[in-house]
Amino acid sequence: MNNIPLVRVRYAGSFAKELHKLGAPTERVLNTVGLSEEILDIPDGFMPVEQLLRFAEQARRYTGIADIGLAAGLTPFGQHSQAGHNVMVCTNLYQAIVLFCKQGNSEITNSNFHIRQQQTMVWFCGGVVEGTV
Structure with a gap:
């Protein structure tokens, strides 16, 4: 279920x-x-x-x-939560995206944020939020 x-x-x-x-x-x-x-x-x-x-x-x-x-959405992301603050203080976009993916479930349960890499390219992916809506 x-x-x-x-x-x-x-x-x-x-x-x-x-x-x-x-x-x-x-x-x-x-x-x-x-x-x-x-x-x-x-x-x-x-x-x-x-x-x-x-x-x-x-x-x-x-x-x-x-x-x-x-x-x-104009509310600064860093004011939303500790997770948001952690992302805002990352030193580069890649680190921010990786951290966001790791902490995504702290903001929206059943989320499926992830990155895909292929050689020098990176994709930020957000799968369907699984569950009953």
């Missing part, structure tokens, strides 16, 4: 902050997907990936901003 894929609550918090900046009724949008503002008080907690995706879609629909995820 596959586990339900989970993601850190901090990512929903990024969308909630963006909604708040735009003057949207954040609590109401959260409620449409079965969330409350209280969950945002625990950014290191986990929530189902499916619920985050539904919240992001509701935020997009409510605001009419097709790329609201880009605005929500």
Whole structure:
């Protein structure tokens, strides 16, 4: 049996902050997907990936901003978690990608981030998040 894929609550918090900046009724949008503002008080907690995706879609629909995820993503990655900070302080991109792959499951469970190398070329890959969504 596959586990339900989970993601850190901090990512929903990024969308909630963006909604708040735009003057949207954040609590109401959260409620449409079965969330409350209280969950945002625990950014290191986990929530189902499916619920985050539904919240992001509701935020997009409510605001009419097709790329609201880009605005929500402007939160500096290093502020998201210790894993994010660790990646930000790497001395080069390759080290950052390798570390991100190793720490990926600390941010989204069942993730499959990996790199593939062939001679002098490197690919950063993110497989399907396995589980029931």
